[in-house]
Amino acid sequence: xxxxxxxxIDRGARALVLPTxxxxxxxxxxxLAAVARAPxxxxxxxxxxxxxxxxPLAFAAYAGFMxxxxxxxxxxxxxxxxxxxxxxxxxxxGVLFCTLVIVTGPIWAKGAWGRWWSWDxxxxxxxxxxxxxxxxxxxxxxxxxxxxxxxxxxxxxIAGLAVIPLNYFAIKLAGGRAMHPENxxxxxxxxxxxxxxxxxxxxxxxxxxxxxxxxxxxxxxxSALAERVARAPRGLEHG
Amino acid sequence: MNTLLAILWKDLVSEWRSRxxxxxxxxxxxxxxxxxxxxxxxxxxVEVRRLAPGLLWVAYVFAALLGLNRAFALELENxxxxxxxxxxxxxxxVFLGKAAANFVLLAVVQFATAxxxxxxxxxxxxxxxAPLAGIxxxxxxxxxxxxxxxxxxxxxTRYREVMLPLxxxxxxxxxxxxxxxxxxxxxxxxxxxxxxxxxxxxxxxVFLVVSFLGFDYVLDE
Numbered sequence: 001x002x003x004x005x006x007x008x009i010d011r012g013a014r015a016l017v018l019p020t021x022x023x024x025x026x027x028x029x030x031x032l033a034a035v036a037r038a039p040x041x042x043x044x045x046x047x048x049x050x051x052x053x054x055x056p057l058a059f060a061a062y063a064g065f066m067x068x069x070x071x072x073x074x075x076x077x078x079x080x081x082x083x084x085x086x087x088x089x090x091x092x093x094g095v096l097f098c099t100l101v102i103v104t105g106p107i108w109a110k111g112a113w114g115r116w117w118s119w120d121x122x123x124x125x126x127x128x129x130x131x132x133x134x135x136x137x138x139x140x141x142x143x144x145x146x147x148x149x150x151x152x153x154x155x156x157x158i159a160g161l162a163v164i165p166l167n168y169f170a171i172k173l174a175g176g177r178a179m180h181p182e183n184x185x186x187x188x189x190x191x192x193x194x195x196x197x198x199x200x201x202x203x204x205x206x207x208x209x210x211x212x213x214x215x216x217x218x219x220x221x222x223s224a225l226a227e228r229v230a231r232a233p234r235g236l237e238h239g
Numbered sequence: 240m241n242t243l244l245a246i247l248w249k250d251l252v253s254e255w256r257s258r259x260x261x262x263x264x265x266x267x268x269x270x271x272x273x274x275x276x277x278x279x280x281x282x283x284x285v286e287v288r289r290l291a292p293g294l295l296w297v298a299y300v301f302a303a304l305l306g307l308n309r310a311f312a313l314e315l316e317n318x319x320x321x322x323x324x325x326x327x328x329x330x331x332x333v334f335l336g337k338a339a340a341n342f343v344l345l346a347v348v349q350f351a352t353a354x355x356x357x358x359x360x361x362x363x364x365x366x367x368x369a370p371l372a373g374i375x376x377x378x379x380x381x382x383x384x385x386x387x388x389x390x391x392x393x394x395x396t397r398y399r400e401v402m403l404p405l406x407x408x409x410x411x412x413x414x415x416x417x418x419x420x421x422x423x424x425x426x427x428x429x430x431x432x433x434x435x436x437x438x439x440x441x442x443x444x445v446f447l448v449v450s451f452l453g454f455d456y457v458l459d460e
Binding site: 076128134138139142143144148151152154155156158163167169170173 | 441445446450457459
């Protein structure tokens with residue numbers, strides 16, 4: 001009988017898969033309806049509706065990396081592998097959202113500003129975050145030994161998180177011309193855009209949570225299997 | 240503290256005996272400067288003065304990566320990594336000793352590179368030598384701290400020479416931006432902006448703390 005790791009995180013993840021999936025389906029329906037009903041921007045045209053997709057994806061990407069770093073730190077502190085499973089899953093899901101941010105951004109930028117890329121602070125930091133995510137995942141792949149990989153990745157995750165605020169000030173210092181709209185003021189989105197935006201943010205966070213729960217579940221099963229194989233008497237694999 | 244000095248002394252003495260790492264770093268650095276020079280044909284001196292800070296730091300970062308890749312090479316080749324891990328000493332100070340040794344070697348190479356750079360790009364660096372040395376020291380502190388930490392990580396991975404740059408280049412962005420902006424001001428005959436110095440100091444402090452504490456988890460048997 002396989003002893004499936006049973007810490008709170010593993011149990012929580014398994015329990016959350018179905019509820020988050022259902023919630024995601026419902027919210028996505030509501031969100032798409034809201035996006036369709038939202039007014040088309042006079043200046044930018046329909047491309048401006050990317051605002052309902054791009055910032056929400058960015059929230060999830062940054063939340064993902066914070067979870068990775070915190071999970072790693074807790075793994076180093078407590079030694080419980082469940083935290084490492086959380087960190088790894090968060091990195092894998094987060095890199096997906098980060099990639100989507102970097103893809104949707106230029107689509108919007110070309111439509112709104114006429115160019116695919118600029119070195120404004122937010123773009124640059126997100127690009128650097130993407131590289132840190134990828135380095136994290138490569139480090140995990142290329143390190144021999146699961147426990148060592150977990151330790152190395154945890155240290156790198158913490159360093160990667162620490163560098164984000166430093167990068168923010170560094171890029172401002174280097175005079176990255178801000179092209180991103182400064183926002184987050186009440187009512188700054190314009191009439192009729194509040195609901196689709198809020199729903200978009202919810203959809204992305206729930207999607208992140210759903211994918212994270214599924215990924216942790218897979219990792220839990222994989223750990224259990226690896227442990228079972230390691231404990232197996234010789235010849236069982238061929239039996 | 241004794242651990243720090245012992246490791247520092249060990250690394251410097253073994254480097255002095257063979258001098259292979261510092262010579263390789265220096266030659267590589269000079270070649271980078273020359274390649275950079277060829278990459279900018281027919282650039283007028285004013286333009287060069289604007290571009291020079293960035294180019295100099297590119298050469299410095301490449302030299303540092305080369306040196307840091309070899310930071311734990313002796314230990315790896317002689318199977319002494321376990322010894323380093325099992326030594327009855329605070330691993331934080333083992334880290335500091337290693338980082339200090341890397342810093343010293345890098346400083347030697349950086350000095351030589353600055354001379355070659357000045358010659359290649361017809362820049363007189365002597366008037367700004369002292370403040371430039373200070374900026375370079377601050378930058379190298381950041382580079383050597385995370386560099387040493389992740390060198391110990393990279394040495395245990397596949398593709399270790401590629402792994403180190405992949406890991407630390409995104410982390411070095413604040414160091415680079417601070418150092419380049421400060422160097423640029425110096426070369427224009429102004430004082431280094433305090434914002435750049437503050438950025439460098441804060442970044443160095445954060446990196447030192449993270450590396451000092453993280454090294455404990457990275458050095459294993």
